[in-house]
Amino acid sequence: MDKAQIKESILGMGAKARAAAYALAVLDTDQKNAILHAMAAGLREHRRDILDANALDIAAAEAHGLTAAMLDRLRLDAPRLETMAAGVEQVAGLPDPVGEVLADWTRPNDIHFEQIRVPIGVIGIIYESRPNVTSDAAVLCLKSGNATILRGGSEAIHSNQAIAAALQSAGETAGLPENAIQLIPFTDRESVRVMAGMDQWLDVIIPRGGKGLIETVVSLARMPVIKHYDGICHTYVDKEADLAMAVAIVDDAKTHKPGVCNALETLLVHRDVAAEFLPRIAAVFLEKGVEMRGDPRTLAILGDAATAATDEDWDTEYLDLILSIRVVDTMAEAVDHINTHSSRHSDCIVTADMARAESFMRRVDSACLFHNVSTRFSDGGEFGFGAEIGISTDKLHARGPMALRELTSYQYRIRGDGQTRTKCATT
Amino acid sequence: MDKAQIKESILGMGAKARAAAYALAVLDTDQKNAILHAMAAGLREHRRDILDANALDIAAAEAHGLTAAMLDRLRLDAPRLETMAAGVEQVAGLPDPVGEVLADWTRPNDIHFEQIRVPIGVIGIIYESRPNVTSDAAVLCLKSGNATILRGGSEAIHSNQAIAAALQSAGETAGLPENAIQLIPFTDRESVRVMAGMDQWLDVIIPRGGKGLIETVVSLARMPVIKHYDGICHTYVDKEADLAMAVAIVDDAKTHKPGVCNALETLLVHRDVAAEFLPRIAAVFLEKGVEMRGDPRTLAILGDAATAATDEDWDTEYLDLILSIRVVDTMAEAVDHINTHSSRHSDCIVTADMARAESFMRRVDSACLFHNVSTRFSDGGEFGFGAEIGISTDKLHARGPMALRELTSYQYRIRGDGQTRTKCATT
Numbered sequence: 070m071d072k073a074q075i076k077e078s079i080l081g082m083g084a085k086a087r088a089a090a091y092a093l094a095v096l097d098t099d100q101k102n103a104i105l106h107a108m109a110a111g112l113r114e115h116r117r118d119i120l121d122a123n124a125l126d127i128a129a130a131e132a133h134g135l136t137a138a139m140l141d142r143l144r145l146d147a148p149r150l151e152t153m154a155a156g157v158e159q160v161a162g163l164p165d166p167v168g169e170v171l172a173d174w175t176r177p178n179d180i181h182f183e184q185i186r187v188p189i190g191v192i193g194i195i196y197e198s199r200p201n202v203t204s205d206a207a208v209l210c211l212k213s214g215n216a217t218i219l220r221g222g223s224e225a226i227h228s229n230q231a232i233a234a235a236l237q238s239a240g241e242t243a244g245l246p247e248n249a250i251q252l253i254p255f256t257d258r259e260s261v262r263v264m265a266g267m268d269q270w271l272d273v274i275i276p277r278g279g280k281g282l283i284e285t286v287v288s289l290a291r292m293p294v295i296k297h298y299d300g301i302c303h304t305y306v307d308k309e310a311d312l313a314m315a316v317a318i319v320d321d322a323k324t325h326k327p328g329v330c331n332a333l334e335t336l337l338v339h340r341d342v343a344a345e346f347l348p349r350i351a352a353v354f355l356e357k358g359v360e361m362r363g364d365p366r367t368l369a370i371l372g373d374a375a376t377a378a379t380d381e382d383w384d385t386e387y388l389d390l391i392l393s394i395r396v397v398d399t400m401a402e403a404v405d406h407i408n409t410h411s412s413r414h415s416d417c418i419v420t421a422d423m424a425r426a427e428s429f430m431r432r433v434d435s436a437c438l439f440h441n442v443s444t445r446f447s448d449g450g451e452f453g454f455g456a457e458i459g460i461s462t463d464k465l466h467a468r469g470p471m472a473l474r475e476l477t478s479y480q481y482r483i484r485g486d487g488q489t490r491t492k493c494a495t496t
Numbered sequence: 497m498d499k500a501q502i503k504e505s506i507l508g509m510g511a512k513a514r515a516a517a518y519a520l521a522v523l524d525t526d527q528k529n530a531i532l533h534a535m536a537a538g539l540r541e542h543r544r545d546i547l548d549a550n551a552l553d554i555a556a557a558e559a560h561g562l563t564a565a566m567l568d569r570l571r572l573d574a575p576r577l578e579t580m581a582a583g584v585e586q587v588a589g590l591p592d593p594v595g596e597v598l599a600d601w602t603r604p605n606d607i608h609f610e611q612i613r614v615p616i617g618v619i620g621i622i623y624e625s626r627p628n629v630t631s632d633a634a635v636l637c638l639k640s641g642n643a644t645i646l647r648g649g650s651e652a653i654h655s656n657q658a659i660a661a662a663l664q665s666a667g668e669t670a671g672l673p674e675n676a677i678q679l680i681p682f683t684d685r686e687s688v689r690v691m692a693g694m695d696q697w698l699d700v701i702i703p704r705g706g707k708g709l710i711e712t713v714v715s716l717a718r719m720p721v722i723k724h725y726d727g728i729c730h731t732y733v734d735k736e737a738d739l740a741m742a743v744a745i746v747d748d749a750k751t752h753k754p755g756v757c758n759a760l761e762t763l764l765v766h767r768d769v770a771a772e773f774l775p776r777i778a779a780v781f782l783e784k785g786v787e788m789r790g791d792p793r794t795l796a797i798l799g800d801a802a803t804a805a806t807d808e809d810w811d812t813e814y815l816d817l818i819l820s821i822r823v824v825d826t827m828a829e830a831v832d833h834i835n836t837h838s839s840r841h842s843d844c845i846v847t848a849d850m851a852r853a854e855s856f857m858r859r860v861d862s863a864c865l866f867h868n869v870s871t872r873f874s875d876g877g878e879f880g881f882g883a884e885i886g887i888s889t890d891k892l893h894a895r896g897p898m899a900l901r902e903l904t905s906y907q908y909r910i911r912g913d914g915q916t917r918t919k920c921a922t923t
Contacts, residue, residue, distance in 0.1 A: 095858050189891055203659050291714050293892040314914040321916035344778040354687040430909045431522050442912035450923035464699050466893040478891040482857050485869035487741040489748035496877035
């Protein structure tokens, strides 16, 4: 297909998604849950089709020489498919955010105002290789009453098509409106460009993947984007910290799962406790093979155990067993460092002084601030949300872990008995 | 200045605004209110400077042949300046949204979560001729704890500079951080381009003005945009409507103030009441000089009192004494028409049947839905918000009338006693 045909095709999907969104918005919770259970059954019934499709993707990936790690992310098998289906059922068990009354009040002229939670409408999701995103994203959007247009990567195209088709067709047997879940069959850059431009059909676009993809979407999008750039997370060990607790928290944040966005990347230590704390945490890290890159004062304490950090280190998300370390004179210096270098995702203070913790929390401009808790808890599941569509590093609409509520908007419903501004104005 | 210098200058303002935002975020309510009172006094003290500056703008506007209406929007005098100062004091009297606890809960592992309202950070506002926006916008941003970068139009540049300077300097005497309110001295298109690109400094950009300006900002912006496109508002007169009430509401919505965004543009009438209702409302409109443009069934009832509507009419915001009228067979047809043509701003149903009103409200995808109330009440003041920065036709972050709360974000503050994911995970 040429560019014009791709554009026409995607715009057509947009119009169909809008119609589906209107139908979805009036489904009640029981109807949506019945659809979700039918979808879970559909994934199990179509197991063979999905695994066959996945085998095509795996064969193509092997032919293209993808790394073992990438192949593993792409690969589906019976247990993984069962996890996917169980995940759909789990979303059916979550509370429905739609219809919640967020506020209501009556004005002196007897006009009654209600602010009520409603679906956003049509959500576009652009993502890379992992095929389970197809199911996770579609299902969270459905539970929150939204239509979705999915655009996955080329590596997983057969898997994604099989999963989306299974969800849509099984869902329809339980009342899912047609075109509620659509997968774009194109995986070229042009399809991203068209999606990013069609603000008449997409109410929001959520890019999930590498920084290059997110940058492209941000620069092209005419509609709101909810995104997650880096996770450059800090832990500041204060002069009033319980140092044993600090060792446990810093160790956990760095080594529990270093490849994820809420892992620790930079450790800041107050000078008053640096000489005692740094050797203790360094002993743990040397044993676990964590590479330490320090500022001059850190090097003065740790000697050969660390290497010199460069300016670049303070802005790097390692996603690996590497840590940058800096000694600070004051908490204010730690706050400045974080506000300058943090990706505003999750930052932590370890201190036994409540007033200092409060001061830190009021001054650091990040989505999640932890006091005496590892940043690894920055996660929808650990927040108790039951699901997660991602973690936003933006400040508008949704911030931090995002689940069902973050896939909703609100609407004002205003009721009266004939009030006119001519006769009943209050201002 | 050349483009590179303009860019460097505006980026420098961005960095200073970020520093100001950190200082503003920790001011308490009393401090902010003291600053606001000092600002109001500052506007009064600098009355001469502001009016002299305004005289320069007026002289230039007259030389450029601006219309009388545009000159009136631009003109300041002593009473208008007093209204501006009183407006600043009024904002001091509004509740401070910052610090509100939106939710809090404790997880089984004793980690305590708090979701707390915080300022957004740095807000960019791009606006056209009316100089009072300089004061209104800066003051609402300040009360909600945000730094602002203002970029007004060339027509009002001297007035805007005088007002911003008076607010900043008077505010500083009461503790306003420096650079909290900055006005960009450039009024060319390049300054909009630079602002729209600096997502490292601006957390959100709010364009206020004509559709061309908003289109430009939307296509260039890398950060979230909160905007207000059209106000194409509908009123649907149902077959169960109290027709006397419907006449009063439709008349009010169309004629009370036709040049504003919440005025009525399209009237939809159920066929069962069209023959009775249309002549009654037409009699009112003929007397008030409202031009009526109808579909064929409307014309069959109204005869020469109306002219034929074209397809374009259904998508037109007249902002004038003109109304498009269509007869529909069913409420569903009215809902479809509205969802297709409305700007999702404000739409109304007039009916005595509560179930039909609820059905309408669940199906129409607009920010504000009115039942038996004129759409003219779609207004921050009439909502009881005490102020208004604008009305959003977007669906993310803020929808409908926006005031102080809509200029905030939130932050999670999470407290524990040493929990690590290694030992205390709940998922």
